[in-house]
Amino acid sequence: MQTLEQEVVIGLEVHVQLNKLNTKLFCSCSTSYHEDEPNTHVCPVCLGLPGAMPVINKEAVKFAVKTALALNAEVQPFTVFDRKNYFYPDLPKGFQISQYDNPLALGGYVTIETDSGEKKITLKRIHMEEDPGKLSYKGSITTAKYSLIDYNRSGMPLLEIVTEPVMHSPKEAREFLNKLRIILEYLDVFDGSLEGAMRVDANISLKGGGRVEIKNISSFKGVERALTYEITRQKNLLRRGRKVERETRHFDEANNITVSLRTKEEEQDYRYFPEPDLVPIYTAEIVEEVKGQIPEMPEEKRDRFISQYGISLSKAKILVLDPKMADYFEEVASKVDSKKAARWIVDVLRGELNYRDKDFRYAYERFPPGDMVRVIEYLENEKITDKSAVEIIRTKLDHGGDVDGIIQEKNLFAIDEEEEILNLCRKAVEENPKAVEDYLSGKKNAINFLVGQVMKATKGRADPAECFQIIKKIIDEKN
Known part of the structure; x- marks a missing residue:
């Protein structure tokens, strides 16, 4: 008898904004639109006005190739852009410039850790496309009387990373997304803190049922919750002898449910054909150029931390979850005992940042590595206690100030008389x-x-x- 995990089949289509670029994929509009008024970062190209001609952003292609290589994919000798035709208000020209028959890269994998050990999540393809605009609803998508459209996002460079259907639980899907985010941040091709930086379409089916696609999930927790709900919904249908229809559904985050949007489109419905205004891209020179730009990846850094600094595997695994945290650790470990540095960064500073919903970019601003070095030196010389050190870190994160000034003001020096x-x-x-x-x-x-x-x-x-x-x-x- 098969377990539920064996019955569940999940594949993901991950849309990654290459938002570390200065301009959009086919025009010179700025990508720094997130804090600006709607429809202020637009031009005839990204608005799809008649006669406007797209011009490929070469840096976007380099970012895409760099990502494909880091994901162990095979970059194709040449790639072609296509028109994906469908009508929706966020596509002002009535089609999306994407890739179909000749994607940027094929294959690849991402290694994740599961309860039963490491698992390779194999990839099907990686291709480039432009981002549509953003639809905003007053209320939920199912109850709103109208929607508003912001075209600031239209034309943003997207990388679509499509997995094979090899995941068997919502937890595996979330682990994959977390690992993918880490890799992308190491590559410095996107900023995951920005709205819309990574969006997910999840495909899920149970044995005996049809495949359902859940569109545009905007958070990793949302993906896990949407898949969990969908498993329960499909199981209940199958138990009652009803058919699971092949359809596209929307995840209602407010109510933690999925709702039907439309019948699932087939590939022929999009009427793909080559984009006549863009020439094929031959990738050999770009591959050679970006090969040397791929930084040390998380697993490599983890192994080096263990051998170079003598820290535990568990600490090393956590330190490489964020490239900023890894850099922070190296700056501290180069000046004080590396094991103490790992312990205070992983067990204390990281916890304090998580409590405040902040990351290590905030730590660099409020409690830079030099401050951690000073605190650990005081601890080593028994001038302060562990409790005092935690108080210093909390005060600095919340109010700023100088380490010595905080110690004097709060009288935190250890009593050694x-x-x-x-x-x-x-x-x-x-x-x-x-x-x-x-x-x-x-x-x-x-x-x-x-x-x-x-x-x-x-x-x-x-x-x-x-x-x-x-x-x-x-x-x-x-x-």
């Missing part, structure tokens, strides 16, 4: 006879309460391990 610590430990023992009695009766954890009293009195600046030993010695000597 033996006599003062000893007196505070004696005071804790004298003022808490019940805790002492509990400790003597066998409740060894009671001593932690006494340590807590000292830490409270010193505002966390004492060494708790040292206080533990001193208090234990005081009690033992008295009894």
Whole structure:
């Protein structure tokens, strides 16, 4: 009997904006439109006005080839643009310039980690196309009385990465998307923080049912939720003996459901034919040019971190999830103990950033590597405690300031005067006879309460391990 995972078949079509370019795919309009008013980054070409002629952005082709090589795909000797004909308001000229018979690249793979080990997600093809405009609805797509169109996005360079149907769970799909995003950020071809930077069409079918496409999902969590809902919906239909129709559906993020949009189009419905205003592109020279521009990829960096810095595999895996985090680590590890650098960056700084919904670009602004070096040096010299170090990091991230200034203002330097610590430990023992009695009766954890009293009195600046030993010695000597 097959498991549900074996019954589920998932393939993804990922649309990646090459938004690190200065201009759009076929015109000179700026790609920096995200903060501007609607319909202000447009021209006759991206508006599809009669007589307007597209001109290919050579840098976009280089970005696309670079990405294809990094994804282990085979770049084709030549590639041709085609017209994909369909009528929709976000396509002002009535067709999209895409690629069909002669895509940029074929094959390739992305390796992900699953519960049962590494798995290669094989790719079918990678091709270039222009982005349509953006439709905005007042309310949801199913209830809005009208839609508004912003053509600022129209003509943005897109790379469509199509997987083979080799994923068998929503979790695998999300892992693939996460890994793909990391690779693209290492290549510096797109900024994943921008709206619309990566959008996904997910194809899913269950054994015995038809294939359903879920269009334009804008987040990785959304992909996982949409697929999870769709599995349940299709299972329920099949259990009742009903047919799963081949169709296109929309994911309603507000309600976490998919809704039917239209019957799924067949390829012949698009009436593809070669774009007459663009010549074929021969890729040999471009491939040779960009081969040397591919940076160290995550797996290579992970292995180097382990061998060069002696850190654990688990820490290395996390550090390479973000190229900015990896760079941050190397800057810190070059000046202080690398294992301490990894621990404070992965376990503390990363957690504080996640809590604030920030990334390591924000860390570079508010808590640059030099500040982390200074904090770790203070820790190594026992001038501050771990608790004080966390307080410094939190203060810097929230309010800025200078590390030494924060230490002085909040009085965070560790107390190392033996006599003062000893007196505070004696005071804790004298003022808490019940805790002492509990400790003597066998409740060894009671001593932690006494340590807590000292830490409270010193505002966390004492060494708790040292206080533990001193208090234990005081009690033992008295009894």
